Amino acid sequence: MKDTKKFLMAAVMATGLALSACAPTAGSAAPAGSGDGKAAEPVNVGIIYSKTGPLAAYGATYYEGLQAGIDYATGGTGEINGAKINLTYADDGGDPDKAVTAAKDMIGKGYKIIGGTASSGIALKLAEQAQQNKVLYVSGPAATDAIQGINKYTFRSGRQSLQDVATAGTFIDTKGKKVVVFAQDNAFGQGNVAAVKAVLGAKGANVESVLVPENQELTPFARQLLDAKPDMVFVAWAGATSGTMWQALNQQGIFDAAPVVTGLGDAATFGAYGPASSKISFLNHYFPGAAGNEVEKKMIAAVEKAGAKADLFTPDGFVAGQLIAQAIKEGGSDPDAMVKALEGYSFDGPKGKETVRASDHALIQDMYQAKLVQKGGTWAPELIKAIPGDTVAPPEKK
Numbered sequence: 532m533k534d535t536k537k538f539l540m541a542a543v544m545a546t547g548l549a550l551s552a553c554a555p556t557a558g559s560a561a562p563a564g565s566g567d568g569k570a571a572e573p574v575n576v577g578i579i580y581s582k583t584g585p586l587a588a589y590g591a592t593y594y595e596g597l598q599a600g601i602d603y604a605t606g607g608t609g610e611i612n613g614a615k616i617n618l619t620y621a622d623d624g625g626d627p628d629k630a631v632t633a634a635k636d637m638i639g640k641g642y643k644i645i646g647g648t649a650s651s652g653i654a655l656k657l658a659e660q661a662q663q664n665k666v667l668y669v670s671g672p673a674a675t676d677a678i679q680g681i682n683k684y685t686f687r688s689g690r691q692s693l694q695d696v697a698t699a700g701t702f703i704d705t706k707g708k709k710v711v712v713f714a715q716d717n718a719f720g721q722g723n724v725a726a727v728k729a730v731l732g733a734k735g736a737n738v739e740s741v742l743v744p745e746n747q748e749l750t751p752f753a754r755q756l757l758d759a760k761p762d763m764v765f766v767a768w769a770g771a772t773s774g775t776m777w778q779a780l781n782q783q784g785i786f787d788a789a790p791v792v793t794g795l796g797d798a799a800t801f802g803a804y805g806p807a808s809s810k811i812s813f814l815n816h817y818f819p820g821a822a823g824n825e826v827e828k829k830m831i832a833a834v835e836k837a838g839a840k841a842d843l844f845t846p847d848g849f850v851a852g853q854l855i856a857q858a859i860k861e862g863g864s865d866p867d868a869m870v871k872a873l874e875g876y877s878f879d880g881p882k883g884k885e886t887v888r889a890s891d892h893a894l895i896q897d898m899y900q901a902k903l904v905q906k907g908g909t910w911a912p913e914l915i916k917a918i919p920g921d922t923v924a925p926p927e928k929k
Contacts, residue, residue: 533601574615596847597646621633627656658684723767898920
């Protein structure tokens, strides 16, 4: 969702458990800036994201959203209770080892908060570091469901694969059908296969998969997909090879053989579907204008003021800023108090009301059905329906 374009995936629904608890107070930890009137110590936050590498485009939108989110959450001051938020950035380049090295360096320097990455594989490694070192970790666009409930110190600022799957289920009946997941053979793709099996399998679908290793010729796998004779295809794909993948499916006649469901990716992909554009059923995490609320409008305006454009993962960065600010506001510099500050936290985000489920840190949020339409000679997304977050919430992990 690597990660993430999430061409998200495919598929159907999970019964959600809605939560709407307000943020609790943060135990005994004093908020930053409280006390005897002395200037509050700055709070160092380490952000590890893909500035370069295969997910650099996702990293850029996450970064832009984060800047806007911190600005929004601090009222433009960059401070919480008088404590300046110092953001230090490290480029993971799509390399887990590089990301872990950066995290260890930051933690060794006393950082109590780390965030970021669009890569599911990297997010899992950073979650391990958070647990081992007892620091707060707020993952970015990484969609793997394995992050959900992985440990007490790990949260997320985006959606997860089960929410994508559940969203597809709001307009597709797969009972008794053969569903084949076409995905990359990595943490993101494997996570989507597991999600489809968990959700669609529970609804009576026979779920199979065709997984494509990195840097492999796509045509043989497209043929394998066709030979499977699916009743429905769910595509979970991310990264620079998305256009080539869709071309391969089209050339092999997949769209004539079975209906195809996938997630709508970032703006760069809108023209990548070619003749298939009108044939695909799109579930969606976000596109500019999808929510239409005041927070979203402020996010878009801030990003545009900085010379960029809002896109698929801009909200993930923005929400990360909101969560980090809340953690510092209520938890000071104590990671355990920060955890308490975020568990059950409900807030107005760029996608509407969002809630951090206290039991497993799932981020409950609205999702969307969308279609691509021709506007001025180019393809653009159009909202079909907003799906309430509680109806597509991932099953609770105890």
